[in-house]
Amino acid sequence: MDLEKTLLNTYGFTSFRPGQKEVIEKILSGQDVIALLPTGMGKSMCYQLPAHLLEGSVLIVSPLLSLMQDQVAQLKKMGEKSVTAINSFLDPQERTNVLNNLGSYRFIFISPEMLVQPYIKKKLQGIHISLLVADEAHCISQWGFDFRPDYLRIAEILPVLKHPRVLALTATATAKVTSEIIKYLEIVDPFIYSHPMDRRNIAYDIQKFNSGNEKLKWLTRFVTTNGGAGIIYAGTRKKSQELSGLLNQAGIRSAYYHGGMEHQDRIFVQQQFQNGELDWVCSTNAFGMGVHIPDIRHVIHFQVPTSIEGYVQEVGRAGRDGSPALATLLYATGDEELLESLVLDDLPNRNEIREIYQSENGGAQLVEQGIVRETSFKVISYWKNLLTEKETIRQIERQKIEKILQTAKMKKLVKIDSCIREYLLECFDQHLENRPVNCCINEGLDYSDFLGRSKQSALAVPDTWESRLNAILLC
């Protein structure tokens, strides 16, 4: 079979990107595949092309509704008509329609929460699925244990679908995350394609301060002398709003973005940023997945993230076009003290575990009464089906230790005085082959490399209130 020909005829591309062909060949041969491809390396082609060569439908498990909608829209734009997404955006009538004609779709997108619903399973049982795709598969490990436990249940669908091939796609996975993907997707003997993770055009900087106020001063100076596009990651929703306000005051086009906003507002901000109408987005870690902007020049962390994986994912949104990009982590003395308590307090506590195990009707009312938090309820309910109370307590203890290890790696990053790039690669069990010229703060950084490359040079921003007013009036 000539894959290149199919690629050209179906999608109009003349050649594959690194890894795509190998991954597709293995899928077609019937083997399960885990593909670790950096963002922007054409992950979706890995299932799109097989969808045209295999009998039946491809089922794609996707973490975000907005991501699903984007993927559906993109496929439709490419002329693919038989695409659908099963999620809560469907009104009841549409849903009935879609579910009764499932077999007619080549691509079916679905959330893990929907996938485990018994009535959905029943509907899926009746059709032929040739390939199950776990998109952003690191979510299994990153969210499955303490946030969205249905991520641990994806494999329940495999016998229902008579064991289709499985493809797990992600940009960032440590050895531990990979092994958890294998375990929870019940993959046996997968082909693992692992692209070198090093993003050579991203330079790593860590700036140290004595207080949060000094960080604010630095940030103001930075954004007024460096243009966008850039993302500033804040630790809280409130801080993201504060920072955006600060930037606006300085005459800079920015907006904030976090999970507490209305869905419509979030989409609006993302679109404005994508259209180049905003130079900076100040956000929590809610922002980024499914954002495809090639020329993000700066990613700034105003607060220390809770894990290396999260940090690398967020930083990786810079410089997809291959041009130099700068990642700056702002650290003030004592910032790391917050990490552990933040992450650990979030896990279900003993009282919540006891309450759920003692309740006879499942315990949903305990959430209403404010005795058990919603996420704790979901996580404990998942384990209650599998483990005794004591075993669940032990399981949560293990997760605690895991979280402490994660924060320890983060603490090490802010203290490190050797090569940051090398350290990050080490966290993903990779080695640095050769060091780019502009590597990191500890190996020498030439900031002038980033200055002239911004979308809109900040020097063009008027700096007095008169000229700003003039600029506004002239618009």
Added chain:
DNA sequence: CGTACTCTAAATAGTTAGAGTACGGTGCACTATT
């Protein structure tokens, strides 16, 4: 760790200072109400 909110004591009937404590981030689906 820093912030915001709640509680309490001292003051005397409305307010305030200080101590104590809870919270911080990521999303799906579903339901009830507009």
